[in-house]
Amino acid sequence: MKFAYRFSNLLGTVYRCGNLNFTRDGNSVISPVGNRVTVFDLKNNKSDTLPLATRYNIKCVGLSPDGRLAIIVDEGGDALLASLVCRAVLHRFHFKGAVHSVSFSPDGRKFVVTKGNLAQMYHAPGRKREFNAFVLDKTYFGPYDETTCIDWTDDSRCFAVGSKDMSTWVFGAERWDNLIYYALGGHKDAIVGCFFESSSLDLYTLSQDGALCVWQCDTPPEGLRLKAPAGWKADLLQREDGDEDEDEDEDGAERETAVHGKAVPAAEGQRGKAKYSRVAKYFFNKEGDFNHLTAAAYHKKVHLLVTGFASGIFHLHELPEFNLIHSLSVSDQRVSSIAINGSGDWIAFGCSGLGQLLVWEWQSESFVLRQQGRFNSAVSLAYSPDGQYIATGGDDSKVKVWNTLSGFCFVTFTEHSSGVTGVTFTTTGYVIVTSSMDGTVRAFDLHRYRNFRTFTSPRPTQFSCVAVDSSGDIVSAGAQDSFEIFIWSMQTGRLLDVLSGHEGPISGVCFNPMKSVLASASWDRTVRLWDMADSWRTTETLALTSVALAVTFRPDGAELAVATLNSQITFWDPENAVQTGSIEGRHDLKTGRKELDKITAKHSAKGKAFTTLCYSADGESILAGGMSKFVCIYHVKEQILRKKFEISCNLSLDAMEEFLNRRKMTEFGNLALIDQDAMEEGGVTIPLPGVKKGDVSSRHFKPEIRVTSLRFSPTGRCWAATTTEGLLVYSLDARMLFDPFELDTSVTPAQIRAALCQRDFTRAILMAFRLNERKLLQEALESVPWDEIEVISSSLPDLYVEKVLEFLASSFEESRHLEFYLIWTQKLLMVHGQKLKSRVGTLLPAVQFLQKSIQRHWDDVSKLCDWNRYNMQYALAVSKQRGLKRPSEPPGSEEEADASEDDDNSLHLLRRGPGDGDGPLA
Known part of the structure; x- marks a missing residue:
């Protein structure tokens, strides 16, 4: 039970692709992140990732009207029926094809899935346990090209489906006599959204070229009547009607058009078919040829239409008059998904290009949530000494600080101009020190959120790692090109010394927690120990059998662990410079085979190794990760594997499978080499030789799964890893485990x-x-x-x-x-x-x-006390000012009444507190 760590949360990525959804109460946003789903609670300012994962990136998410169930469909057509209450997978299903969208009916009895050029309607799973929760009811044909969107009427009688063939089809959920299907044209580009008006069959359709068509139906929803059955169904219904007529009393009341789902002949005047007519067509203001409409959402109660464009601009219009309410730019990337909550106050925007998620309150024109993931993967992380914060640095040259309790990033430092290679906290927990490839080492203050120190070298060099000693006074950084180690003073910012001796790039530096000793690992197959108290001289040189990739000290400073390129972890006694043990990790890495590899996974694993190490808080175990989807925990003394964690099962990433899929192999070669879908979303192309993070041009690439950094929390209750998927946090959830201690009967x-x-x-x-x-x-x-x-x-x-x-x-x-x-x-x-x-x-x-x-708790109470103290000072100052202004005024005058009113307002502010009435701004 000691290592029963379970996936807890996903940070660093807030949106990847797919559609956004609001929960039923409108207080939370459900966002697909890769092959996982994250729920952002906007009221309590928290984020939580569900402990479930699909095999590929999530394509669409359908939410039931009661908010209890969600259908999650990935790019491969696999679907998960998940319960949002118990956070578990209830059923798995395969749709046998790529699914574009899924939508529940408002009454919760059916749901429609668009797949290819057809729409399939299923019976919605109920609350009772079923053998098969997905039962196909009907299949609707009509569009000639791929379907793109779905919308239901309020009474669940009909639904509309948009297609890439520029047509919109209206289908009946039942077999209506006067509306079986209806095709609407009038557009010159693919349909992006179709929306029914409230309690009506009137329809709005939007196309990619920025055109809006308003369609009016001459038949109300109540005018739809069921089609009379024929053949054996009619005979069966006649027998049932005959039996009912014998039991019922005769009366002169006229029959309704449909009674209990049984169709009867209608009046002669009601036999006409439902017809649609276009009453208006509007165009959005286009800015350039590439400003296509990419996403749309409509709120039926407040008649609010929100549209997003490829340039990052979104518009708010009031329908049916098409009055422009607001226009704003989110970013310079395309808006991928839009959602509106139930009250119509909050609008959620997702931008897949930047991994950006925004929640905007359009009436007050303010952001409720504004989070952005990393454009490139994070490469380093560090826990604060109290475990409340996590700092990450990545290839996008940004340093982000995350709150472990809420899961939100609350500050981003952008002073670096190149990739950040190392991040560490000082012992106080209020200073972050980072190294970068731009040739600077910077110190950031978490009190004032500013860069207060910048350390540079005499000659421009690229820093690959950074470390701070236990006192917080000495900063050390290793160079990648000059093979030197630079030492600065935190107090003065001056360069104290330059340590030379290594003959290869420095891969890691680490200070002994108990002594003033610095350990540096290099590609020259050595680890050098430098004495900080004795003129920075080299005390020991540890010879290795391969290139050193990572180095770390045990928390008590009595042991040193080094990861090398031959997949080994060696342990050393730093006092006597003696190797005390080693672990062979090649078989535990189990690296996968890339899609374009010519060799097998077994032979490709020879070049893989652990690239990051971290000791547990008690020093008995060590955490290791590298170019693999697995993270291993080893027992140091026994040198055995205690547990292995699979950080991802997402097959949308490269190097996940050990064997290649033979269905992709043709007589002309691998299908992954074909570049025909490179300009489309999610296309796969062959990268340039030597490029590991994809081509810098507009072509897409398949990222490779890897673990770049690992850290145990100081509390020992959780550990975090920066991976291709984002910042993963694994924790011990004691509430879900039965862990008795010395139990007897x-x-x-x-x-x-x-x-x-x-x-x-x-x-x-x-x-x-x-x-x-x-x-x-x-x-x-x-x-x-x-x-x-x-x-x-x-x-x-x-x-x-x-x-x-x-x-x-x-x-x-x-x-x-x-x-x-x-x-x-x-x-x-x-x-x-x-x-x-x-x-x-x-x-x-x-x-x-x-x-x-x-x-x-101390931070929260101190903020509240400061707030109350400032309000008291304000109240006293106002009352004193009123008393000095009119000393000769008799009691009960108008000025005294105003002063007492101001004092009451001040006391009201004091009672309210600093957090009341403020939204969860992130």
Whole structure:
């Protein structure tokens, strides 16, 4: 259970491709990110990635009207029926072809899937358990080209399908007598969106060339009548009607057109077919030949039409008058998807070119959410000492800082002009130091969000790694082209020394946490140890058998781990310069075969290795990752593999499969070599020789799966990895695991509650920790009176103190009993403080987890106190100003009344607090 890490969240990527959806309450956005789905809670300012994944990138997501179910379809036609309540996959289905869109009917009984040039209607899965949740009802034919969009009427009687053949087809969900299907033309380009008017069959259609057609139907939805059945169905219905007529009393009331789904003859005046007529055609203002309309959404209640274009501009129009409300530019990339929430206040935009997700409140013209993923993959990451923040640097020359609790990026530094190669925090946690290929090392302040130090070298050079010592005063960076190590002072910013001796590019530098010793790894097959306190001289040189790719110290500084190009991890004693062990990781990497490789995966694995290493908080295990889809955790002392994690199963990435798909092989070669779809979205082309991140031209490429950086959280509860997919976070979810401790048959919930009734609190707490159920633990601890906490704390055995501290740290994140748990923490540390000093190594993760939780509450309370203090000063200043202005005014005058009114407003601001009424701006 110690390494039962599970996928927790995906950061660094907020939108990839597919359609956006709002939840039923309109407070959350559901965004497809690669082969996963992320839910952004805009009210609580949190993001959460569902623990499910498809085999390819997600193409479309259909949300049920009640918001409980979602149908997720990937590019290969595989569908997942997922429950958004329990966050689990309920059913899997294959549509046998590429699906363009999926949409539920408003009543939730049916859903339509557009596939190729046809539309298929399925019975929607119910709440009861079914053997097959996807039952095909009807297949509709009509369009000659691929279908693009779907929209339903409010009563679920009809739906419209748009196509690339410039036509829109209206189909009946039932076999209506006067409307079986209807084809609408009038456009000169592919249909992007089709929308029904509220409680009507009137239709709006939009094409890619920026044309809007308004269609009016002469038949209301209530005028649709079922077609009379023929053959054996008619005979069966006549028998049922005859049996019903014998039981029913005769009356003179006229029959309705359709009763209980059975069709009857209609009046002569109602036999006409439904007809559509175009009443208006509007054109959007085009800016250039390539400004095509790419996405559209319509809100039927407020009659709001939102359209997005290839230039990044979006328009808001009021229909049916086509009045322009607003026009704004999101970015210079195409708008891929648009969604409007239920109230019509918030509009979500997705731009696949930049990986950008925006939520805009159009009435106040303000952003509710504005997040952008990395254009290129992140290559380095670092945890803050308290575990609250993660800093990442990437090839897009940006440094982003993420909040681990909310999952949002709250600051982006853009001072670097080239790719960022290294990121690290100082021991205080308020300074980030980064190295870049632009020849600078920069220090950023997280208090004022500014670049306050810039370290440079005498000659221009490219820095490949960076490290800061435990005191935070010395900054070190390794050069890629000059083979030197540069040392600066953080206080003055001056260059202290240049360390020479390596004969190859520097691949990693790392400071000993306990001593002033710097370790540097190089391509010259050596690791050098430099003494910072003794004139920067080389104390030891460790000879390796291959090129060194990564180096790291154990948290206590007594061991050094080095990853080499021959897929080995070697362990060294830095004091005696003796190798203490090695791990062969070639078989654990299991690298896949690229789509254009001429050799097998077994032979291509010879050139792969681990490129990043990180020790666990207790130093017993090491985390390793590299040019593979697997991340391995090894036991250092036993040198065995403890667990292996597959970071992705997305086959849209390269080097995922061990064997090639023979269906792609033809007599002329691999189909991946064909460049016919290069200009289309998602096309695959052959990259230039030696280019690993794709061609810099407009051609698309298939990114290769890899892990560029790994870090354990200081709390030991989670670890993060920067990969091709984004920033993945794996954590220990204790609520989903049953992990008992020294359990025997006498420990039951009834025995625990009986001990609490007898006020035997120590025995109840010990039994609760043996059973290890969170609710029982909470009940046992909160039953202790606050004045008896010190006595109970002193009676707890030392073995249980660590578990109590871990429980208190996790309770701080969700409990409202802040003072009660603070008293528990204080008494435990005061009573057992001296005994815990001998177990610092094992208790370090628990103490850091506790520090993180308390620090977060301290930050929140300090902000609230500052807000109240400034409001009090404002209220006092206003009242003093009013008193000095009119000293001779009699009491009860108009000025005094105004002053009291201002004071009331100030006090109202004081009561409201700093966070009330503000949206979750990210």
